[in-house]
Each structure stands twice: as C-alpha cells, then as structure tokens.
Amino acid sequence: MENAPxxxxxxxxxxxVLDAAKAGRGGVLVLHAGIGEGRTTMLRxxxxxxxGWTLLAAPGDADESAVPGAGLQxxxxxxxxxxxxxxxxSALIAGRxxxxxxxxxxxxxxxxxxxxxxxxxxxxxxDDADQLDPLSWQQIRMLARRVHELPVAIxxxxxxxxxxxxxxxxxxxxxxxxxxxxxxxRHAPDTTGEVAAALVTLAGGHPxxxxxxxxxxxxxxxxxxxxxxxxxxxxxxxxxxxxxxLAAQPEAxxxxxxxxxxxxxxxxxxxxxxxxxxxxxxxxxxxERAGLIVAHADxxxxxxxxxxxxxxxxxxxxxxxxxxxxxxxxxxxxGRRLAALLHRAAVAAAPDDALARDLLLAAEDAPxxxxxxxxxxxxxxxxxxxxxxxALLAAARSAMAAGRPHDARPLLRRAxxxxxxxxxxxxxxxxxxxxxxxxxxxxxxxALLDVAGExxxxxxxxxxxxLLVAGEACGRTGEPGRYPQLARRxxxxxxxxxxxxxxALHQVVGVADLMTGDEETAFRHLREVLRLxxxxxxxxxxxxxxxxxxxxxxxxxxxxxxxxxxxxxREAGNAPLVPEALEVxxxxxxxxxxxxxxxxxxxxxxxxxxxxxRPDLADAHWxxxxxxxxxxxxxxxxxxxxxxxxLGDWSEALLDLVAGRPEPAAERLARIARTGSMTLRVAxxxxxxxxSGGGGEVFDRWAARTGQPGWLALRSRCRAxxxxxxxxxxxxxxxxxxxxxEDAGFARAHTExxxxxxxxxxxxxxxxxxHLRRAAERFRRFDAQPWAEQAARELRAAGERxxxxxxxxxxxxxxxxxxxxxxxxxxxxxxxxxxLSPRTIDHHLRxxxxxxxxxxxxxxxxxxxx
Numbered sequence: 016m017e018n019a020p021x022x023x024x025x026x027x028x029x030x031x032v033l034d035a036a037k038a039g040r041g042g043v044l045v046l047h048a049g050i051g052e053g054r055t056t057m058l059r060x061x062x063x064x065x066x067g068w069t070l071l072a073a074p075g076d077a078d079e080s081a082v083p084g085a086g087l088q089x090x091x092x093x094x095x096x097x098x099x100x101x102x103x104x105s106a107l108i109a110g111r112x113x114x115x116x117x118x119x120x121x122x123x124x125x126x127x128x129x130x131x132x133x134x135x136x137x138x139x140x141x142d143d144a145d146q147l148d149p150l151s152w153q154q155i156r157m158l159a160r161r162v163h164e165l166p167v168a169i170x171x172x173x174x175x176x177x178x179x180x181x182x183x184x185x186x187x188x189x190x191x192x193x194x195x196x197x198x199x200x201r202h203a204p205d206t207t208g209e210v211a212a213a214l215v216t217l218a219g220g221h222p223x224x225x226x227x228x229x230x231x232x233x234x235x236x237x238x239x240x241x242x243x244x245x246x247x248x249x250x251x252x253x254x255x256x257x258x259x260x261l262a263a264q265p266e267a268x269x270x271x272x273x274x275x276x277x278x279x280x281x282x283x284x285x286x287x288x289x290x291x292x293x294x295x296x297x298x299x300x301x302x303e304r305a306g307l308i309v310a311h312a313d314x315x316x317x318x319x320x321x322x323x324x325x326x327x328x329x330x331x332x333x334x335x336x337x338x339x340x341x342x343x344x345x346x347x348x349x350g351r352r353l354a355a356l357l358h359r360a361a362v363a364a365a366p367d368d369a370l371a372r373d374l375l376l377a378a379e380d381a382p383x384x385x386x387x388x389x390x391x392x393x394x395x396x397x398x399x400x401x402x403x404x405x406a407l408l409a410a411a412r413s414a415m416a417a418g419r420p421h422d423a424r425p426l427l428r429r430a431x432x433x434x435x436x437x438x439x440x441x442x443x444x445x446x447x448x449x450x451x452x453x454x455x456x457x458x459x460x461x462a463l464l465d466v467a468g469e470x471x472x473x474x475x476x477x478x479x480x481x482l483l484v485a486g487e488a489c490g491r492t493g494e495p496g497r498y499p500q501l502a503r504r505x506x507x508x509x510x511x512x513x514x515x516x517x518x519a520l521h522q523v524v525g526v527a528d529l530m531t532g533d534e535e536t537a538f539r540h541l542r543e544v545l546r547l548x549x550x551x552x553x554x555x556x557x558x559x560x561x562x563x564x565x566x567x568x569x570x571x572x573x574x575x576x577x578x579x580x581x582x583x584x585r586e587a588g589n590a591p592l593v594p595e596a597l598e599v600x601x602x603x604x605x606x607x608x609x610x611x612x613x614x615x616x617x618x619x620x621x622x623x624x625x626x627x628x629r630p631d632l633a634d635a636h637w638x639x640x641x642x643x644x645x646x647x648x649x650x651x652x653x654x655x656x657x658x659x660x661x662l663g664d665w666s667e668a669l670l671d672l673v674a675g676r677p678e679p680a681a682e683r684l685a686r687i688a689r690t691g692s693m694t695l696r697v698a699x700x701x702x703x704x705x706x707s708g709g710g711g712e713v714f715d716r717w718a719a720r721t722g723q724p725g726w727l728a729l730r731s732r733c734r735a736x737x738x739x740x741x742x743x744x745x746x747x748x749x750x751x752x753x754x755x756x757e758d759a760g761f762a763r764a765h766t767e768x769x770x771x772x773x774x775x776x777x778x779x780x781x782x783x784x785x786h787l788r789r790a791a792e793r794f795r796r797f798d799a800q801p802w803a804e805q806a807a808r809e810l811r812a813a814g815e816r817x818x819x820x821x822x823x824x825x826x827x828x829x830x831x832x833x834x835x836x837x838x839x840x841x842x843x844x845x846x847x848x849x850x851l852s853p854r855t856i857d858h859h860l861r862x863x864x865x866x867x868x869x870x871x872x873x874x875x876x877x878x879x880x881x
C-alpha cells in the first residue's frame with residue numbers, strides 16, 4: 016500500500032462506476048499508477064463521503080501472495096455471518112482453500128454481494144491488486160464480469176497494466192502544475208513561489224516525491240536561502256521503495272539504467288555503445304515492465320523523473336566514474352563535444368584550467384540548460400578566484416535564461432563574495448538585485464544604482480545594463496533617486512560605438528529626462544531607441560524597447576516589437592524572457608484596444624512563466640487578466656484572484672466606474688497617479704478624469720507629443736469631461752480621432768457612452784440615442800456586458816424602448832474549446848490538443864458558459880451537440 020497524499024481529483028471514470036452501482040447497474044475499474052503516484056489516496060478519495068454503502072477492502076500483500084484465498088478472506092470478513100450456509104465461502108472465512116470449481120466459487124461470491132447489497136450499494140476496494148494471491152485475483156476478475164446487474168462497484172489498483180488485462184483500465188495522470196503547487200503549500204506553507212516551482216519541476220508531477228521533497232525542506236530552503244534538494248531525502252520511504260525496485264533488476268538492465276541516469280539526454284544507441292558488447296534494447300525491458308522507465312526512440316525517461324537521481328546516487332563512485340568515461344568516449348567519437356566534456360568534468364579532479372576553458376568555449380553556442388551545466392562545472396574546475404567568479408556569473412545567467420532562478424541565486428552569492436575581480440562581484444550583486452526587482456523594487460533600485468556607479472569606469476557595459484534595470488525599478492517605485500545623475504555620467508563615459516550600447520544609452524538618458532521633466536528631449540532619445548530596435552535581434556533589447564514604445568504612446572509598434580522578442584526568445588531557448596516579453600505584449604495590445612490579443616498574451620505568459628520557474632511573473636500576468644476582466648466590467652472574474660498594488664487599484668476603480676461609484680474610483684486612481692510608474696500614470700489618466708471631472712493636464716501634453724490618434728481621442732474626451740464650454744466640440748473631436756484609429760472599438764464605445772450621457776443630460780435625447788445605440792452594440796461585441804447594460808439604461812432614459820442586451824458570439828478559440836468539451840474531452844485533454852495550459856482552458860470555458868448562458872458541461876453538450 017502507498018500513502019502519498021495527493022490533490023488528484025477523482026476521475027470521471029471512477030465517478031461513473033460509483034454512479035452506475037448506485038443505480039443498480041454495477042461496474043468495475045482498475046486504476047493503474049506507479050510507486051507513490053497516489054493509487055491508495057485515490058481509493059480513499061473515492062470512498063470518502065459515501066453514505067449508506069457497505070465498504071469492503073482487501074489490499075494486496077506480498078507476504079500473503081502465495082497463500083491461496085488470503086485476499087478473499089480479508090475482503091469477506093465483514094460479511095462472515097452471511098457465509099455460514101455456503102460451504103466454499105465458509106472455507107474461505109475459516110482460512111481454508113475452497114474445494115470447488117472456480118466458477119462455483121465466483122457464483123457464490125456474486126450471491127453473497129447481492130445479499131449484502133439489500134442494505135445499500137457495495138464498494139469493494141482492492142489496493143495493489145496485482146499483489147493479491149492468484150486465487151483471490153482470479154475470483155475478483157471473474158466477479159467483475161458478473162456484477163453489471165447489481166448495485167456493486169469494484170475499484171482496484173495495480174502497478175503493472177498487464178495484470179488488469181481484460182478489465183476497464185484508467186491510468187492516473189501526473190499532477191498538473193496547479194495541483195502540484197497546492198500540494199507543496201499543504202506540506203510547506205512558507206515556501207516561496209520560486210522554491211515551489213523548483214520542487215514541482217524536480218518531482219515532475221509525482222505526488223509521492225513532491226510530498227517527501229516539500230516535507231523535508233528546512234526553513235532556510237523554504238525561503239530560497241539555502242541550496243535546494245536535488246533528490247529525495249536519504250531517509251525517504253519512497254526512496255527505499257525505489258531502491259528496492261532498482262536492485263531487483265538484472266545486472267545488464269542496471270548497467271544501462273546507470274548510463275541513462277548519467278546522461279538523460281543520451282540516445283539509446285549511445286547507451287548501448289557505452290554499455291559495451293552484447294548490450295541490446297531487450298536489456299531495458301525488465302525496467303519498463305516494472306514501470307520504472309519509458310524507453311522510446313529518442314531516449315530513456317525515468318518514471319518518475321526523480322528516480323533518475325536515485326538510480327545514479329545509489330551506485331558506487333567507481334561505477335559512476337566508469338559510466339561517465341564510457342559515455343565521454345562514445346560521444347566524443349560521434350562529434351558531440353560539449354556532451355563529452357560534461358562527462359569528463361563530472362569525474363575530473365579540480366582544478367583543471369584547460370578543461371574549464373574548453374567547457375566555457377563549448378558553452379558559448381549551447382542552449383541555456385547545457386550552457387549552465389558546462390559553466391557550473393567550469394567554475395568548480397577553475398584554479399583562480401577570478402576565473403571561478405567569471406564562470407559562476409556566466410552559469411548564473413544561463414540558469415536564469417533556462418528558467419532556473421533557484422540555481423542562479425546561490426551561484427551569484429558565491430560570485431559576489433570571491434576576491435580577485437571587483438567588476439564581476441558587482442555584476443553578481445546587480446543580478447541578485449534584478450531577481451528581487453518585482454518583490455522589493457526600492458531595495459533593488461538602490462543596489463542597482465550602487466552597481467552602476469561602481470562599474471562606470473571599470474566595466475561600462477555592466478554599468479549600462481545595471482542602469483537599464485534600475486530605470487524599471489525607479490518606475491515601479493515612482494522615485495528617481497540618483498538615477499538622472501548616473502544616467503548622464505553614463506552618457507559621457509560608457510559609449511563604445513556598438514549599436515546595442517547606443518540604443519541602451521538613449522533609453523537610459525531618455526528615461527532620466529522624463530524623470531526630470533524634460534519631455535521634449537526625452538521623446539527625442541526614446542524615439543531613437545525605437546529606430547535602433549528595428550535593427551536588433553536581441554530579444555532582451557527588443558523587450559525593453561517595446562516598453563519604450565508604450566512610454567511614447569506608440570502602442571502598435573510596441574506590440575510588434577514585443578511579439579518579435581517573444582519569437583526570438585523562444586528560438587534562443589531563453590525561457591524567462593518569453594513571459595517578460597509577453598507581459599509587454601499584453602500591455603501593448605490592451606493599449607491598442609485589442610483585448611482578445613491581450614488576453615491570449617497574458618494567458619500564455621502565465622503558463623510559460625510558471626513553467627520557467629517565475630511565479631512572480633505568472634502572478635503579474637494573472638493581475639493583467641484581472642485588469643482585462645475589469646475593463647469588460649466582469650467583477651466576478653476580476654476578483655477571482657485579486658491583484659495587489661497599482662493594477663489591483665486600477666481594476667477596482669474600473670469596476671467602481673461601471674457600477675456608478677465615481678468617488679472611490681477617483682480615490683484609487685489618484686493613488687496610482689501619485690506613486691505609480693510613468694506608464695501607469697499615463698494609462699489611468701482618462702479614467703481619473705472620468706471619475707473626478709478634473710485633472711489630466713499632464714496627460715494632455717503627453718498625448719499631444721505622441722501624435723497617435725488613439726491617445727489624441729482620449730485627450731479630447733478628457734477635455735470634454737472637464738466641463739469646458741466646448742464639451743460638444745471636444746466630444747466630436749474625440750470621435751473624429753477615433754475614426755482614424757483602426758483598433759478604437761472599445762475606447763470609441765466608451766466615448767460614445769459618455770457623449771450620449773452628456774447629450775441626454777443636456778436634454779437632447781434624439782442625438783443621445785444615436786451615440787448610445789452604437790455604444791451598446793460595440794460593448795456587446797467586446798463582451799463587456801455591464802458596460803452594454805449601462806449604455807442600454809442610458810438609452811432607455813433617453814426615451815428608447817429596448818429589451819435586454821444580448822451577449823456577443825463566441826470567439827474562434829472559444830468555439831474550438833466548446834466543441835471539444837461538448838464531445839466529452841476533459842480540460843487537460845483540451846489543453847494538450849490546443850497546446851495551452853489547463854488553467855487557460857478553464858478561463859476560456861468560464862467565458863463560454865457565461866456567453867451561452869449555460870451552467871454545466873452537460874448543458875453545453877446538449878446545446879452544441881443536441
């Protein structure tokens with residue numbers, strides 16, 4: 016029996032068997048899963064809360080597997096009084112093997128369960144059924160085919176699928192990301208998001224492994240202040256069970272498993288060549304039958320993934336060394352230089368400067384995960400503190416690019432303490448501050464400005480990099496500090512003639528000019544950033560250039576740059592940069608009015624960020640989704656996961672506006688205007704003017720500098736709302752600017768609503784109705800139902816008789832999802848088919864239900880399929 020707790024949901028297949036038994040139709044299901052994958056817990060979850068049922072249980076036991084009928088004896092013990100008049104069953108209860116034909120015994124069992132079911136449905140639970148004695152398992156299998164007209168359910172679990180041949184089988188899937196994080200929080204509530212993400216990656220969805228890893232964390236590890244475990248704890252019960260299973264494998268199988276564990280990316284032909292003469296794929300079959308691995312054309316995958324580390328760690332140092340050297344020889348002969356060097360490094364005696372240099376050279380063109388491994392080895396092999404520090408810094412950068420911040424942090428701390436290279440130490444401190452930017456922007460700002468000052472003369476490129484990130488930190492805190500002075504020093508001292516440096520310096524100086532109020536000069540520098548961005552392929556530079564586009568009000572250009580950064584970051588394998596670029600893309604699409612595109616970017620960003628070990632970025636994307644829901648007036652979705660800080664205030668202010676509560680909206684927006692970033696202060700200005708009826712003069716100047724029709728339309732709307740005498744003229748001017756903006760649908764609808772309200776209050780109902788009709792229709796197309804209803808209320812007040820406002824049709828993506836769900840697919844299956852996360856599917860499905868007015872998957876299927 017296994018006891019690994021899990022947060023698996025009871026599968027629909029299990030519920031179907033229980034429902035059938037309750038209806039008198041009976042049924043059977045065998046759950047297939049490996050060691051520690053939640054079989055026992057699933058049976059407990061299935062039985063939990065059943066009222067009026069008779070529960071019979073007989074877990075398999077290896078000690079009794081050779082005793083005929085032992086399992087049945089334990090299963091039937093609660094029904095002993097019903098067995099007295101049946102000779103075969105009496106024999107079983109007494110511990111004797113029945114002297115009758117198998118079919119006679121099976122019929123006696125059926126009659127017994129039918130009698131027991133007179134008091135209510137019967138549930139038979141058979142955990143580890145493949146460890147039952149053969150007689151008991153044979154009888155259970157025969158019985159399973161004879162209960163379809165009885166209120167009897169049989170649920171069994173097995174570790175080997177062939178043991179359940181001929182019976183309905185359901186493979187327990189690994190925990191998904193959301194369930195995995197919930198399990199970590201259950202066992203280690205104080206764990207940071209990054210640490211939880213690292214454990215989730217290490218466990219690979221295996222509930223037993225995740226439980227033991229989380230339960231063994233020290234307080235320091237939970238906060239990310241100590242190196243995290245790389246395998247199960249030495250005293251782990253699960254580790255002992257895996258060790259026993261590995262030890263039971265033939266010697267040839269264990270040899271190949273060690274090679275596969277030493278190089279998880281190796282091709283099977285590499286493993287066989289390193290294994291020596293006589294090795295073949297057939298030698299892997301015993302481990303595959305035991306459920307320890309999955310062998311396929313591209314390699315050998317351990318199941319669960321953490322088993323690979325046990326297969327490696329539990330072998331002697333001599334066998335591990337021999338495996339690495341054999342693989343190094345084979346891979347070098349096949350031209351895979353970096354892979355061969357990594358195996359040599361794994362068994363090298365430090366220091367070895369020549370091998371360290373070879374590793375660093377080979378890592379230059381490698382994907383981030385391989386580069387990280389090579390650079391980390393190089394740091395350990397370097398013979399000088401300066402060489403070690405450079406290698407550590409490179410390894411930390413690669414770890415961050417590979418989506419492994421938990422691996423980067425300890426390397427940076429080591430690099431920041433080494434003597435011999437002050438510039439490298441300063442850069443390490445800068446990267447540590449960058450990793451803290453979202454959680455502690457003020458602290459990160461001061462550290463980054465210190466680093467920039469230190470590097471100004473010795474490492475100009477490092478100083479500019481620090482200032483780029485410090486600019487974002489200043490924007491998040493709303494306080495420039497020493498930034499403008501350092502930026503202007505950098506403009507003089509850090510020029511090196513490279514286009515990427517020129518681009519960065521224009522960015523740094525332009526932001527400094529904005530901070531000091533020199534908007535004209537700032538715009539000139541920042542426009543140069545966008546010009547130079549068209550000639551770069553650096554995804555990081557494109558990402559901050561896209562943010563610059565937002566500062567300039569060039570939202571479409573910002574979106575194009577951000578999407579280009581997403582594509583290039585994916586090609587480069589830079590996992591964390593993808594969600595960063597998607598965050599800018601989502602903001603840019605929101606600013607252009609393309610809300611569907613913004614939603615897709617944020618949903619994709621949340622999933623990618625979580626997978627990349629960046630829960631802080633995932634949270635930022637979910638905050639964005641809440642804001643997008645608030646734009647539509649969807650309070651339930653927006654508040655499902657309340658956003659913190661400025662985005663939370665903005666979301667609540669929008670919901671206040673749609674609910675007709677301008678005063679609290681004005682208070683929230685004024686708070687952002689005082690302390691928010693430059694981009695946010697601009698973005699919320701039209702809503703602040705709408706809520707308060709005043710202000711927005713700074714926004715007017717900024718909008719005029721952008722020259723963009725969308726922002727000029729909002730400037731005119733703000734002037735109209737400030738109660739100026741020419742309000743009509745300004746509203747008409749706003750609508751004329753909207754006409755020139757191809758993506759002005761939502762913003763134009765809002766202007767039409769406000770203008771229509773203005774006209775109604777001025778007792779011009781006929782003119783008001785034209786604008787309010789258009790507003791209601793446009794809001795309906797954007798699925799902004801509360802706004803559409805507000806426009807409809809104004810329309811009725813203007814004298815028009817209209818019914819309820821209908822909802823918009825489904826988007827193409829929603830139609831695909833609705834169709835698959837209506838055909839019976841689960842959220843996970845839909846996610847796999849559409850290459851999205853289950854959470855993304857859940858988000859879309861809620862919107863589908865709302866738009867179609869259905870409350871369940873059954874109603875959806877009835878509506879779409881008939």
